[in-house]
Structure formats: structure tokens, C-alpha cells
Amino acid sequence: MAHEPSAAGSCRPVSEDGLIAHHFGEAPQMVLVKVRAADHQVVDQRTVRNPFARAEHGRGIKVAELLVNEGVDVVLVGERLDGKAPSYVLGKARTRVVVTKSRTLAQALAEQSVEGVEEADVT
Numbered sequence: 001m002a003h004e005p006s007a008a009g010s011c012r013p014v015s016e017d018g019l020i021a022h023h024f025g026e027a028p029q030m031v032l033v034k035v036r037a038a039d040h041q042v043v044d045q046r047t048v049r050n051p052f053a054r055a056e057h058g059r060g061i062k063v064a065e066l067l068v069n070e071g072v073d074v075v076l077v078g079e080r081l082d083g084k085a086p087s088y089v090l091g092k093a094r095t096r097v098v099v100t101k102s103r104t105l106a107q108a109l110a111e112q113s114v115e116g117v118e119e120a121d122v123t
Helices: 059-069 085-092 105-111
Strands: 007-014 029-036 041-049 074-077 096-099
Touching: 029 059, 029 105, 059 085, 085 096
Parallel strands: 007 074, 074 096
Antiparallel strands: 007 029, 029 041
8 A cells, every 4th residue: 555645555466366366476466556544545546567477586575676666555465474585675665564364455455444445457
């Protein structure tokens, strides 16, 4: 999630079928959501292809760097990243990592009290 003046940017790695991916660096795409902090409403949402999904090495680090460069504040993931390289990249940037058991984007955002999300536009 990313914030505008009082908005947060978040990201969810998603699979081709629009479900939250369980392998951070291998997710074929990411859904970036901008949320207004005042009322937790989605103000922008876009899907970004993961250009590193098929890389032989360093996928997770490269994805983490991509998200940091996008200004993401929160990353919702389906697996813990503790002790893995992406957690160090995200931690250094003060990007919060939240593990979710939700299968869909809408469910994951509802857990975070975010409203107005659309299901992932997977292509």
C-alpha cells in the first residue's frame, strides 16, 4: 500500500488466476493499491507484471527493490519472509510486511480494513 497525503501504498503478489501467490519472488504480477489513510478507501489500483518472475537467481530481492522504488509502504504476502533476502531489503526501507491467510485481494484488504478494492485484473 502507498499513501498520498495520508494515503498508503500496498502490494500483493498475485498468481495468474488472481489469487495471492505464496512465493514472493515468483509471483507473475503484483497489485499495487493506494489507500487514503483518513477513511481507508482505495484511491488507485494497478497491476504490475513481475519482470523477475523467471529470473534464475535473486527474484525476491529484485521484486523487493522494485516495490521500494514504487513507494510501497506495506506488502501483504502469503508466506513469511523472515530471514530471507527480500525481508532485509523491505526492512531497510521501513516497508511493513504482513502475512495473510486470505486467498484473494479483496479478502486481504478487508483484513486490513480497506474498502473499495477491485479484484485483481489479471491478464
